[in-house]
Amino acid sequence: MPATTIYSAQKIITMNPSRPVATHVAVRDGRILGAGTLEELETWGDYTLDDRFKDKILMPGMVEGHAHTMEGTLWRNVYLGYFDRMDPDGKVWSGVKTIEAVLERLKEAEAQITDPEAPLPGWQLDPIYLNNVRVTRQQLDSVSSTRPIGIMHASGHILNVNTKALELAGLMKTGLNHPGIPLGPDGYPTGELKGPEVMTPVGPHVGYERALTDCDEQGLRDFGKLCVRTGVTTITDLAARLTDDSVSMMLRVTGEKTYPACVVPLRFFLGLAPKDLVAEVVRLKGMSTERLSLGRIKVVADGSIQGFSARLRWPGYHNGAENGLWYVAPEQLSEIYHLALEAGVQVHTHTNGDQATELAIDTLGPALLKHPRRDHRFTLQHCQLADAAQFRRMKELGMCVNLFANHHFYWGDEHYKLTVGPDRATRMNACRTALDTGVPMAIHSDAPVTPLGPLFTAWGAVTRRTASGRVQGEEERITVAEALWAVTLGAAYTLHMDGEVGSIETGKRADFAVLEQDPTEVEPEALKDIPVWGTVQGGRVFAAADL
């Protein structure tokens, strides 16, 4: 008979309503044999008692329902964000608070590189927090004039580069006439490149070579380390291109005996006609393994709210900006929904603005009439501006939602002042309304847009605190228990994985987050600060300290 290990813990939060709390959990073959008391679990026969978690809190391994594995790759670049952030090796990089500090950190990194022509890429700059002071080409030249330098903004939509990078891309000239390329008084570009169309010609010269949402091999391994450090055992890669090469790389890396998470890549919708897209995803589904779950589609309907590219209904943007952009035509969305429902393939749709959400709802209704499919769980991702009526319609159609709870902290003040104004900022990411309406709900980080960390995300939904410390939309706050549900079973439900993961109960995968403090006992404001010891994934123990 296969070996059984029984772990004792200070407390086990199971998320199993029949038995919410336990002291011991028995694991066999990487799965949960049962949770309860030692006496109860002993009845299964021979076992080894493992006491290493005796003063730890176990909860179900957390499920991040919207992230991008590219975060793993980005950490090889210079971190220039405003907030402190932990890298895959556990080092916490302090946030940079001034342009001078940005340049200082770049100089330190520059001094480490021997090849004088190697690019120097940085990431996560956010001028919103630096009084909107922009980094200039000349400032970056002071770091190096021989190697190309490029700094990606936190939004992912702006890149600042130095003169060398502009030269390599053939853009160091006067007479350019493009709204995405501001010019200095000398007629030359300032080095700021706004929008993907002007970033792509320069990106490869500054180390942003890849299709941005894809990770590479080392990036995927590093991403796994971040999962361990944040208590995550199942994680999505929400806009993967899934070329043959990247699928085989992901199969190889996640298949390594020590890979600590189950990765769930959703196939990005572009590049194939809807019919071929659905057929391809059905094919991919058949290649799934225990740590790589394939077979879902991601569609992007609109852009982002802080980038003013999300599609809003009346009255539009608070600052009067023109309405955003569609990244899918309504007819294409409809075709994808029809074919996917017919084939039994799940679709997650990125809708930031409420008009995009409306389109997705309007489109799914008729598609479901044509192809009735119970339990389809089509999920709206972000869905930041949905109002109560939209949540009611989502409920009627059997849709799920994954709300962007981290936005309250990172951009809540901007939404209030600038993008959508006080009223709609207050209802953004309306977790309370979603739950009260009965829409199955998850909450997410969208890492690398904001840092991976479901306990932080739960804190965001519970407190709705902005970076300036205001509570924005107190009526939409949810309880700690609800937030913990959202980052475990809630997210698992949106992936049709709630039968396998998300709670600690018999038959499920032995996935635990190992915490130093009890999230149900600490002050809600302290939820984000609970130290994570590591994880257990598929019965394998991963200590953050040993990575």
Place this chain on the structure above:
Amino acid sequence: MTGEPLPVTVIGGYLGAGKTTMVNHLLRNAGGRRLAVLVNEFGELPIDEDLIEAEGDNLISIAGGCVCCSFGSDLTAALIQMAQMDPRPDHVVIESSGVAIPGAILLTVSLIDGFRPDGTVVLADAPQLRRAAVDPYIGDTILRQLRDANIVLMNKSDLLGETELEALDLWLADTAPQAARIPSIRGAVAIEAVLGLGAEPLASSAGGHADKLFDSIVLRPAAPVDCEALAARIAEGPYGVVRAKGYLRDRQGGVRLIHVAGNRWEVTPGPDDARPGLVCIGLREGFDGSALVALADSA
């Protein structure tokens, strides 16, 4: 990259306007030009089967030395790949996605060395356009596409009566006043109007246009002219010119190459030995050849 910059035309318009049909028409009537067609993605195969010579992963070889390639998210890389082909294509045509803004794509092309942004041609589904333009979801996207078009093709014009077509033409004149407007049926429009004149401008106009819709004239002003001023006035004035291309002597000395596509114009230095002559073509109706001659002589 060698030689003259490679001209790039963006063909846009909302879904169902007939972009793919028109691209096939261009390939079928390329008349010896090697066209490289870039499509956003290979959806339903974008090329008529009888035109295909060979099919690769993301490249289709087409009769007459043309190719079709999908570019996904990296237009720059695809353009550079086209420019490096041997033999090099004569003209790149980008068929943009239904929700893309063609003017924005052309601006991107303008950033890449070795290419000449030639213009944007936006197809409109003539019978549907007015209704689509007020659609709460896509109406503003369609208006944005039209507002920076250089040339608007009122496609499927045969499905409209004469009065309806006139009304649509007036509405477009108001909505997209900058654009040259051409009616078309199943995307069948003279290639000179869409892509400009061929490598040898004088030859291409010699036989006139089989298509009775168009008229053309060659301007050969007796004295050197202010090329920029002339190009601007041809592009923006009421002469009914859809396209113009050719070499003229400039008042500042030297020879200039002039390109006009709808309201868009460009003047670049040309070789001294180029044979002077500026070919202008436009819809027969509204084409004012004598005014153009007078304009050139006074420019």
